[in-house]
Structures are given as structure tokens and as C-alpha cells.
Amino acid sequence: GNSVTQMEGPVTLSEEAFLTINCTYTATGYPSLFWYVQYPGEGLQLLLKATKADDKGSNKGFEATYRKETTSFHLEKGSVQVSDSAVYFCALRKYGNKLVFGAGTILRVKS
Amino acid sequence: DAGITQSPRHKVTETGTPVTLRCHQTENHRYMYWYRQDPGHGLRLIHYSYGVKDTDKGEVSDGYSVSRSKTEDFLLTLESATSSQTSVYFCAISADASGKFDTGELFFGEGSRLTVL
Numbered sequence: 001g002n003s004v005t006q007m008e009g010p011v012t013l014s015e016e017a018f019l020t021i022n023c024t025y026t027a028t029g030y031p032s033l034f035w036y037v038q039y040p041g042e043g044l045q046l047l048l049k050a051t052k053a054d055d056k057g058s059n060k061g062f063e064a065t066y067r068k069e070t071t072s073f074h075l076e077k078g079s080v081q082v083s084d085s086a087v088y089f090c091a092l093r094k095y096g097n098k099l100v101f102g103a104g105t106i107l108r109v110k111s
Numbered sequence: 112d113a114g115i116t117q118s119p120r121h122k123v124t125e126t127g128t129p130v131t132l133r134c135h136q137t138e139n140h141r142y143m144y145w146y147r148q149d150p151g152h153g154l155r156l157i158h159y160s161y162g163v164k165d166t167d168k169g170e171v172s173d174g175y176s177v178s179r180s181k182t183e184d185f186l187l188t189l190e191s192a193t194s195s196q197t198s199v200y201f202c203a204i205s206a207d208a209s210g211k212f213d214t215g216e217l218f219f220g221e222g223s224r225l226t227v228l
Contacts, residue, residue, distance in 0.1 A: 004153075006153075032215050034215065036217075041221075042221060042222075043115075043201055043203075043219030043220050043221050043222055044154070044201070044203075044217075044219045045218075045219065046216045046217070049215060049216070051215070089153055089154065093215050097142050097205045097215065097217070098144075098156060098159060098169070099154075099156075099217060100156075101146075101153040101154040101155075102153050103151055103152060103153040104153045104154075
């Protein structure tokens with residue numbers, strides 16, 4: 001079946017550090033891939049997405065590239081801020097609008 | 112912000128009692144979903160709806176039922192709550208899943224925290 005695996009957290013970084021959160025997926029065919037972010041006390045919101053191989057999604061300084069050969073969609077940011085502290089979820093969509101989510105990665109950024 | 116309201120936002124109940132969570136949207140979106148969020152599991156789909164009176168099961172539907180009698184409301188019912196249903200429940204909505212208008216984006220409510228003692 002379809003599944004998403006994320007690196008375990010929490011990830012703790014100092015402000016301005018480089019961020020990578022790994023995400024790999026298992027699915028037949030070519031799913032669409034997403035990163036959602038959940039700030040404390042809130043629901044999830046879409047951060048970025050990619051719909052086909054080699055697409056790069058980007059938003060708010062975050063980037064992720066759809067790598068079919070490694071079935072990965074790693075999230076990166078060159079310089080994190082305290083305000084980036086949140087839970088990050090990788091997700092895939094195979095058909096319809098049903099998303100399959102990973103377990104989430106907690107990011108903590110210290111000033 | 113997407114117009115999604117969940118109620119109640121917090122509830123404490125006892126094992127064996129019925130519980131209903133309500134999701135109300137003002138976006139006129141066709142698709143509505145109920146997810147539960149638990150540590151180590153991320154979000155798991157309980158039930159979803161693709162139109163009025165059209166619903167289907169997700170991956171963790173046992174012990175839950177849903178109803179959608181109007182486009183704007185999607186109700187999640189726990190007929191007899193158990194401690195394993197202690198969780199944070201999120202409602203989500205999305206527009207039509209087809210064609211050029213399909214962004215794939217889900218919009219989430221703020222969540223309902225349920226504690227079953």
C-alpha cells in the first residue's frame with residue numbers, strides 16, 4: 001500500500017542553521033507529494049507540493065525536489081528562524097484527494 | 112483562512128458514552144475528511160465524504176460513523192467511546208479533485224481534543 005516515512009525527531013537547530021528533513025515514500029505509479037506544517041495549537045497548512053518527477057516545490061524559503069529514482073521528497077531550508085519551529089508532515093496523494101501522511105517531524109529552533 | 116469550524120474544541124468524556132464532533136465549512140467545498148492525530152502515527156484518515164450523503168471509510172474507521180446531510184456540515188460520531196479514541200481530531204476540506212482546478216490542497220480546522228477516561 002501507499003506509505004510515507006519521515007525521519008524521527010525532534011530536530012533541534014540553532015537559528016540560521018541549515019535544515020534537512022528526510023521523507024521517502026512507497027507507492028505504485030507517480031503520486032503527488034506534499035509538505036504540510038503545523039504550528040503550535042493550529043491545524044495543518046500546505047507548505048509546498050510537487051506533482052511529477054524532478055519538480056521542485058518551494059515556499060517561504062523551504063524547498064523539496066521530487067526524486068523518483070530514490071522515492072524521496074526531502075525538505076530543505078538554508079537558514080532557519082525561531083518562527084519555523086513547528087511539526088512538519090510529508091504526505092502523498094495517489095488518487096482522489098485522499099492524502100497519506102507521515103508521522104511528522106518536530107523542529108525546534110533555538111535563538 | 113479557510114472557513115472551517117470544529118466543535119467542540121475540547122471534550123472530556125467517560126468510556127461508553129456517545130460523542131459527536133461537528134465540522135462546519137463556509138467554502139462550499141465538495142470533499143470533507145476526518146483525521147485523527149496521534150504521536151508516532153501522524154494523521155490517519157477515519158472517514159471522508161465526497162458529497163451530501165456520500166461517505167466512505169478511511170484506514171481507521173472502526174468505532175466511528177459519519178454523516179453529511181448538508182454540504183457545509185460533516186459529523187463524526189463515536190457510538191461508545193473508548194480510551195483508545197483519546198486523540199486530537201482534525202476536519203479537513205478540499206475542492207473538486209479533478210481537472211485544472213485540482214490543487215490537491217487540503218484545508219484543516221483547528222482540531223478537537225477528545226479525552227476518554
